[in-house]
Amino acid sequence: MTTEQDVRDVARHAKDAAADLAPLPRATKDAALHAMADALVAQTAAILTANARDLANGRDAGLSDAMLDRLALDDGRVAAMAQGLRDVASLPDPVGEVVRGYTLPNGLDVRQVRVPLGVVAIVYEARPNVTVDAAGLCLKSGNVALLRGSASAYESNTALVGVLAEAAEKAGLPAGSVQLVPGTDRESVTHLMRARGLVDVIIPRGGAGLINHVVENSIVPVIETGVGNCHVYVDADADLEMAERIALNAKTHRPSVCNAAESLLVHRAVADEFVPKVVHALRAAGVTVHGDETVLALAGGNAMDGPPVLPATDEDWAAEYLSLDIAVAVVDSLDDAAKHIRRWGTGHTEAIVSNSQPAIRRFISRLDSAAIMVNASTRFTDGGEFGFGAEIGISTQKLHARGPMGLPELTSTTYLVTGSGHIR
């Protein structure tokens, strides 16, 4: 069992490293990222050997093929991780950016400057590429990366962090800049969540269970990420062909991710025309529709081939399916759509399809989500799509960062105030 001392020793080492890492210039950090990328490629064989042990353990433990595929590394995937580090190296360094700066009437110069957060802990599931991505983003933004992957990827993560840490230190970063949290048991995360003062922030990346566990129990500040019950609302004034295209794309382009649509709301004024069409198109694309009574009545029964149309329950309105399922409701008004979203949504991304500017403005003003798409698919809420170059996750909380988080979201600020003997 992992003891509190085990975790605190590592966190203390991380905290000390953070003090030395924070002031390093961009050139040093970028050189380290390139060295880490080179080392990953050079040591691919050892990484794949460790990964094979995880895969063997996973097969013994009865992991699904999908899980095993996520876990599996090969030459191409290691090369892609290395390329990811080089891409992060090419991004601007957020540290040192002057966010605000002005001179006060008394002559004091005030500058608000970006600084690293310090020690950033990432708790994540399954895929070993998160280990490399997270390490790269943390180091680029001057933060120590404290990584806690899942037990199923332990051998892979240990190998990866070993390679990264050695290369980073050789390239001039402080020892301890990239570390694994010891242990794969529940206690390992529990102690991490208690290490306030040593760990500056915990970012959980994974399913709702993991995220809620961390949010409920951590006394270290948390950035909540990525549970998405995203809605597409088709307004009375919608271009219905556009609406069908967006609904289909939002649902089917990549159903397993948090910015996929899980619910479709249709204004009653266009329901007669739109619902039969969109249900048909969804079913033709392999989607199971969970509809309210009006939708069931308009859907035309289950005569056609394809997945069934089922009656929706409250669980459907709340569901983040992450699969080829969608909940569909007819609403009496835009305000009812907003009410539905406020009640059942997770505050991730909602889309409106409408040509009415007043309707769009009202939709925006009635909602409280990280992102709102106007005549565009929910799938665009993404750091890469937004042009951030990289993403540590998508925040669904309101404090600190909301929506896709890039490098600036991994920083805090300090006020630097310069005078010439100023007193009050």
Next chain:
Amino acid sequence: MTTEQDVRDVARHAKDAAADLAPLPRATKDAALHAMADALVAQTAAILTANARDLANGRDAGLSDAMLDRLALDDGRVAAMAQGLRDVASLPDPVGEVVRGYTLPNGLDVRQVRVPLGVVAIVYEARPNVTVDAAGLCLKSGNVALLRGSASAYESNTALVGVLAEAAEKAGLPAGSVQLVPGTDRESVTHLMRARGLVDVIIPRGGAGLINHVVENSIVPVIETGVGNCHVYVDADADLEMAERIALNAKTHRPSVCNAAESLLVHRAVADEFVPKVVHALRAAGVTVHGDETVLALAGGNAMDGPPVLPATDEDWAAEYLSLDIAVAVVDSLDDAAKHIRRWGTGHTEAIVSNSQPAIRRFISRLDSAAIMVNASTRFTDGGEFGFGAEIGISTQKLHARGPMGLPELTSTTYLVTGSGHIR
């Protein structure tokens, strides 16, 4: 005993009000703030009657004169609170500000826009003016104010919130925009801290005990404020007259506030000259010096009239005295000063007195505090001094807001993305 249902009912009402409050334009909010100010003045008599009950209860309960003074209201203090609301009305509205905006290569327009946080809970001690200040800042930034003052000010706060809420509603703000959390018992705060999903953020304002209690127990996101063990470091290259002026001002200008200096660190190279002078000046100003061995040796004994010079213990290095006491140490180097501050400080404000630009840069790069003063008193870390016009508190955490928090720090952001049928 306050039940969870009591608190959740109020928080639910607040959450509903938040949806209606968020989209209101500046003109409506400003008119409400002016109406609230007018109502406070018009109903001063009723407010003072309620306040008199608190004062009587306080006397019976044996509150100190200082506590009673903080609690006491009079015509002038009520008028000052009203003026505070008018001042907040005159500040720019942060809601709707476009923080970033650009067009992606695919033609999607991306705007990151400030939006209210939603429901902001403030948990605070003693002074009833916080009730009015906090309500004004929350409403101006489009947030519902959920206020939990101390038991000792319960009658005053109830009267004040009654006046504010009635005036706000009459002026067009949603019912429930300003509310007291029910109860003055411990359970009242406990249930508030569990109301995740209804309350968007809790800001504790008060002593370290209150703040730590909230930080340790809340599952609602917290903004930690204001415990300050602020340091003044006198460098080898300091102008010693300036250093003395700054040390004196930082310690004695207003010892009871969080940006007062609690520790003074002196580089060994100037200790022989500076320590006797500054200790003399501090004692002449009524300050008790808690010195390390070198300071005790240089201080010249306790011959002069005035407070004694006492040996410092670890408790002194860690202390937020909030009184006319200061811990003084001699350090061998700037790096040792930084190490001392990192070990014992609270990350609030540190000052360096130096004419050496390399020393100043190194000091800044070695520290991790919300504000660093260069040749200026620690007392300048203040929303008013920074030109914010108002301050909800001084954050000493790294997430979301750090340092003095004005109106923008009471907002989150939403990404508004506009396309013309964009899909991936």
